[in-house]
Amino acid sequence: MKASQSDFDQYDGHAVTAFHLENDNGVSATILSMGGIIHEYNVPSPAGETTNVLLSYPHTKDYYANPFYVNMLIGPAAGRIKQATFDVAGETIKVTPNEGNNALHGGPHGFSFVNWDGTTDVTEDGATLTLHHQFEQGAGDFPSMDVTVTYQLSNDDRLTLSFSGQADAPTLFNPTCHTYFNVDGSDTIKSQQLQLNSTRHLAVDAEKLPTGDFLDNAGTPYDFSQPTQLGTAIDGMADTTEKGFDDIFEVAPAADHEIAQLKSTDSNRSVTLYSARNALVVFTANSFTDDMALVNGHGHGTPWMGVALEAQNLSDATRFTNFGDITLLPGEPKHYEIAYQVHY
Numbered sequence: 637m638k639a640s641q642s643d644f645d646q647y648d649g650h651a652v653t654a655f656h657l658e659n660d661n662g663v664s665a666t667i668l669s670m671g672g673i674i675h676e677y678n679v680p681s682p683a684g685e686t687t688n689v690l691l692s693y694p695h696t697k698d699y700y701a702n703p704f705y706v707n708m709l710i711g712p713a714a715g716r717i718k719q720a721t722f723d724v725a726g727e728t729i730k731v732t733p734n735e736g737n738n739a740l741h742g743g744p745h746g747f748s749f750v751n752w753d754g755t756t757d758v759t760e761d762g763a764t765l766t767l768h769h770q771f772e773q774g775a776g777d778f779p780s781m782d783v784t785v786t787y788q789l790s791n792d793d794r795l796t797l798s799f800s801g802q803a804d805a806p807t808l809f810n811p812t813c814h815t816y817f818n819v820d821g822s823d824t825i826k827s828q829q830l831q832l833n834s835t836r837h838l839a840v841d842a843e844k845l846p847t848g849d850f851l852d853n854a855g856t857p858y859d860f861s862q863p864t865q866l867g868t869a870i871d872g873m874a875d876t877t878e879k880g881f882d883d884i885f886e887v888a889p890a891a892d893h894e895i896a897q898l899k900s901t902d903s904n905r906s907v908t909l910y911s912a913r914n915a916l917v918v919f920t921a922n923s924f925t926d927d928m929a930l931v932n933g934h935g936h937g938t939p940w941m942g943v944a945l946e947a948q949n950l951s952d953a954t955r956f957t958n959f960g961d962i963t964l965l966p967g968e969p970k971h972y973e974i975a976y977q978v979h980y
Contacts, residue, residue: 637658637659637660637758637759637762637763637789637791638656638657638658638758638763639655639656639657639658639756639757639758639763639764639765640655640656640756641653641654641655641656641754641756642654642656644668644669644675644696645695645696645697646696647670647695647696647697647700647751648700650669650670650751651751652668652669652670652696652751653668653669653754654666654667654668654669654675655667655668655669655754655756655765655787657756657762657763657764657765657787657788657789657795658763658789659762659763659789659790659791659793660791661680661791661793662679662680662686663677663678663679663680663789663793663978664676664677664678664686664789665677665678665787665789665795667754667765667767667787668696669751669752669753669754669767670696670699670750670751670752671699671700671708671709671747671748671749671750671752672708672709672747672748672750672752672767672785672813673696673699673706673707673708673709674690674707674787674795674813674815675690675692675707676688676690676692677689677690677795677976677978679793679905679978679980680980681980687819687820687821687903687905687980688821688932689817689818689819689821689905689907689978690707690815690816690817690818690942691706691707691816691817691818691921691931691932691941691942692706692707692931692932693706693929693930693931693932694929694930694932695929698929698930701928701929702924702928702929702937704814704919704921704923704924704944705741705748705814705944706814706816707813707814707815707816708747708748708813708814709747709748709767709785709811709812709813709814710741710742710746710747710748710811710812710813710814710946710948711741711742711746711747711783711799711801711809711810711811711812712742712746712747712771712778712781712783712801712807712808712809712810712811712964713739713741713742713778713808713809713810713951713962714741714742714810714811714812714917714946714948714949714951715740715741715810715884715917715948715951715952716735716738716739716740716843716844716845716951716952717731717738717739717740717808717951717952718738718843718845718952718955719733719737719738720732720733720737720738720739720743722808722952722954722955723954724806724807724808724954724963725806725963725965727806729778729779729807730776731743731776731777731778732744732745732775732776732777736843738843738845741814742778743776743777743778745771745774745777746778747769747783747785747811748814750769750771752767752768752769752785753767753768753769754766754767754768761788761790762788762789762790762791763788763789764786764787764788764789765786765787765788766784766785766786766787767784767785767786767787768782768783768784768785769783770782770783771783773805778807778808779803779804779805779806779807780803780804780805781801781802781803781807781809781964782801782802782803783799783800783801783811784799784800784801785797785798785799785800785811786798786800792977793977793978793979793980794975794976794977794978795975795976795977795978796973796974796975796976797813797973797974797975798971798972798973799811799971799972799973799974800969800970800971801964801969801970802964802968802969802970803964803965803966804966805966806963806964806965806966807963807964808954808962808963808964809962809963809964809970810948810949810951810953810962811948811972812917812946812947812948812974813946813974814944814946815944815945815946815976816921816942816943816944817898817907817942817943817944817945818941818942818943819898819899819900819903819905819906819907819978820900820902820903820905822900822902823935823938823941824867824938824939824940824941825866825898825920825921825940825941825942825943826865826866826867826870826940827865827866827867827900827901827902828865828866828898828899828900828901828943829863829864829865829866829898829899829900829901830860830863830864830866830869830896830897830898830899830918830943831860831861831862831863831864831896831897831899832860832861832885832887832895832896832916832918833887833888833889833890833894833895833896834853834860834861834885834886834887834888834895834916835852835853835854835861835886835888836850836851836852836853836885836886837850837851837853837858837883837884837885837886838850838851838883838884838885838886838950839851840883840884844882845952846884846950846951846952846955846956846959848955848956850886853885856872857869857870857872857873858881858883858885860885860896863897863899866920866940866943869881870920870940878922879922879939880920880921880922880939880940881918881919881920881922881943882917882918882919882920882922883917883918883919884915884916884917884950884951885915885916885917885918886914886915886950887911887913887914887915887916887947888914889910889911889912889913889914892910893910893911893912893973893975894908894909894910895909895910895911895916895947896908896909896916896945896947897909898943898945903980904979904980905978905979905980906978906979906980907976907977907978907979908976908977908979909945909947909974909975909976910973910974910975910976910977911947911948911972911973911974911975912972912973913947913948913949913960913972914949914950914959914960915947915948915949915950915951916945916946916947916948917944917945917946917948917951918943918944918945918946919943919944919946920939920940920943920944921937921939921940921941921942921943921944922939922940923939924937924938924939924940924941925937925938926938947974949961949962
C-alpha cells in the first residue's frame with residue numbers, strides 16, 4: 637500500500653494538490669484537492685499497462701470548463717431543488733439558484749467548488765485520503781456544515797468514499813460523486829453493458845425536476861435489470877430531447893449494497909457500484925461537445941464518451957414523503973458510503 641501527494645497545478649488562485657493512493661495489486665487512484673475530483677482510477681493489465689477507467693482532463697481548469705461536473709464531489713444536495721427552496725424542521729430555506737430558478741448539485745458554492753484540505757495515511761485496511769472542509773453560510777448559501785470525505789483504496793480493488801456531515805442548523809445532506817466511467821478506454825461507452833438493481837425511474841418535468849411519480853422500466857429502454865448494451869438502450873432514446881440518459885433510477889441495494897455494474901465484454905473489465913441509498917443517476921454524456929477540452933485518451937468531447945453513475949438518495953426529497961430523508965439536523969451527524977470495485 638502506498639499514499640503520497642504532489643503538486644498538480646494552479647486554479648482560481650488555489651494551489652491544487654494531487655493525492656495518490658495505490659494498493660498491492662497495482663490499482664491506483666489520484667484525487668485532486670480541488671473539488672475532490674477523482675482524476676484517475678487506474679487498473680493494470682496482464683501486459684503490464686494500465687487503463688484509467690474514468691474520463692479525465694490534464695488540467696484542473698479543463699474540469700471546470702466542462703459544465704457537467706466531471707468526477708467532482710457533489711453536495712450538500714445532489715440533483716435539483718425546485719425554486720432553490722426547501723423546507724426543513726419547520727423552516728423554509730432559500731438558496732442561490734444556479735440553473736434557471738433551481739439549485740443544482742449544491743449551488744454555486746457547493747462541494748465541487750472547494751479546494752479541500754487533505755491528509756493521507758496507510759493502514760492495514762488500505763491507503764486513505766481524508767478531505768475536510770468547514771462550509772460557512774454566506775448570503776444565499778446552505779446553512780453551515782462540517783464535512784469530511786474519506787477515500788480508501790483497499791487490496792480487494794475497491795475505492796470507497798465515506799461522507800460525513802454535521803451541522804449547527806437544520807439543512808440538507810445528500811452527497812455523491814459525479815464519476816464518469818469508460819471501462820474500455822474506448823471512444824464511446826456504447827459497446828459496454830450496464831446492469832442496475834432497478835425496476836422504475838422518476839418522472840420529471842421540463843426542468844428535469846421530479847414530479848413525484850414513478851415510471852416502470854420494464855419493456856422500455858430504461859430496463860437494465862439484465863446486462864444491457866448501452867448502445868442499444870441509447871438508440872432507444874433517439875426520439876427524446878436528451879438522445880440518451882440523464883435520469884434518476886430508484887435502486888434496491890442488494891444485501892451487500894450492490895446497485896449497479898458496468899462491464900466491457902471486449903476487455904472483460906468492469907466496475908461494480910455499492911451504495912445503501914435508494915437512487916442512482918445515470919447520465920450518458922449526451923451533451924458533451926467538440927469544443928470541450930481534450931479528454932485523456934479519448935479526444936475532444938463527444939456524446940456518449942462516458943457514463944456518469946451518481947449514487948445518492950432520490951433528489952429533492954423534502955417535497956415528497958416517499959422519497960426518503962435527506963435532512964441533516966443539529967446533533968445528528970450523518971454518514972454515507974459509495975464504493976467502486978474494479979475487476980480486470
